[in-house]
Amino acid sequence: MRAVVHDRYGPPEVLRLEEVERPVPKDDEILVKVHATTVNRTDCGLRSGKPFITRFLSGLPRPKQKILGSELSGEVEAVGAAVTEFGVGDRVFGVNQYGARELAYAFRAHAEFVCMRESGPLAHKPSGMSFEEAAAVCDGAILALTCLRKGDLRKGRSILIYGASGSIGTAAVQLAKHFEADVTAVCNTKNVELVRSLGADGVIDYKRDDFTKNGETYDVIFDAVGKHSFRRCRRSLKPGGIYIETDLGFLWHVPMLALVTRRIGDKRVRLPTPTYTKKDVLFLKELIEARRYRAVIDRTYPLEQVVEATRYVETEQKTGNVVLTVSRNGAGATE
Numbered sequence: 001m002r003a004v005v006h007d008r009y010g011p012p013e014v015l016r017l018e019e020v021e022r023p024v025p026k027d028d029e030i031l032v033k034v035h036a037t038t039v040n041r042t043d044c045g046l047r048s049g050k051p052f053i054t055r056f057l058s059g060l061p062r063p064k065q066k067i068l069g070s071e072l073s074g075e076v077e078a079v080g081a082a083v084t085e086f087g088v089g090d091r092v093f094g095v096n097q098y099g100a101r102e103l104a105y106a107f108r109a110h111a112e113f114v115c116m117r118e119s120g121p122l123a124h125k126p127s128g129m130s131f132e133e134a135a136a137v138c139d140g141a142i143l144a145l146t147c148l149r150k151g152d153l154r155k156g157r158s159i160l161i162y163g164a165s166g167s168i169g170t171a172a173v174q175l176a177k178h179f180e181a182d183v184t185a186v187c188n189t190k191n192v193e194l195v196r197s198l199g200a201d202g203v204i205d206y207k208r209d210d211f212t213k214n215g216e217t218y219d220v221i222f223d224a225v226g227k228h229s230f231r232r233c234r235r236s237l238k239p240g241g242i243y244i245e246t247d248l249g250f251l252w253h254v255p256m257l258a259l260v261t262r263r264i265g266d267k268r269v270r271l272p273t274p275t276y277t278k279k280d281v282l283f284l285k286e287l288i289e290a291r292r293y294r295a296v297i298d299r300t301y302p303l304e305q306v307v308e309a310t311r312y313v314e315t316e317q318k319t320g321n322v323v324l325t326v327s328r329n330g331a332g333a334t335e
Contacts, residue, residue, distance in 0.1 A: 003111030009049030036135035069109030073134035093134035094122030136321035140167030151220035163225030165191035296320025
């Protein structure tokens with residue numbers, strides 16, 4: 001089968017397309033023929049080996065996982081002997097992540113076939129959704145869900161989402177509205193109307209206005225792109241307010257701030273610990289089928305153009321998600 005591989009850290013050019021052995025599902029696994037996947041900032045960080053501290057998980061001298069890609073959608077090609085939930089031909093979507101301890105067994109979606117556990121973060125594809133759209137759901141949305149749950153969102157609570165036009169940000173806007181919060185989104189000029197269409201009650205163009213200086217305060221500030229800091233945002237939080245940072249794994253000071261703010265002051269820094277579960281994938285499927293959530297796709301590339309797709313993601317200018325089409329005959333199908 002074709003797969004995108006890399007055996008050293010470096011720029012996007014270390015990625016190459018080559019033939020590798022097709023995986024065989026274990027008793028509790030299914031083999032998915034991948035129709036679409038994505039390139040996200042996790043893929044970029046693991047490929048580049050930056051920041052360096054991440055190499056203690058991903059492999060110090062060289063990458064443990066040579067095939068990246070976590071999000072996927074496709075069709076079940078084969079099932080293990082113990083699988084009961086899925087059958088051959090079923091259309092599925094999900095995210096192939098299980099945590100740092102199993103890094104060598106996770107990802108691998110930048111390939112024509114991938115094995116996933118039946119019990120993992122995987123579900124039948126939402127009806128009426130294309131494979132490209134389905135592939136662009138789970139990672140950003142589950143990361144956003146993890147963070148928003150730390151904010152105790154509900155009717156009457158206010159949240160500001162910084163970086164509202166990225167993969168995590170577009171998900172966070174829609175999910176925060178689902179939880180009936182009052183949402184203020186921050187993005188650049190070109191994405192103001194898009195973010196408003198996702199349900200934001202108010203939108204701030206960061207090129208024209210600095211939300212930390214306009215005098216407004218919020219119950220929760222969620223930095224979906226890791227570009228701000230608790231120090232800069234503190235005055236924009238209400239008493240008892242919560243600041244949530246997405247890049248805590250790469251910023252040594254965030255865990256320390258979370259501990260300190262538990263005991264000092266009336267504003268808190270919260271530590272989200274991402275977990276990927278079938279329950280959350282099913283929750284997202286329900287929202288999609290109820291037309292309360294949609295995937296936002298910026299660009300779509302064929303698998304052969306993974307280097308170009310990765311370069312674009314690393315400009316940090318993408319809106320929503322960047323999708324890779326893998327299967328030659330599955331792209332675009334909705335049923």
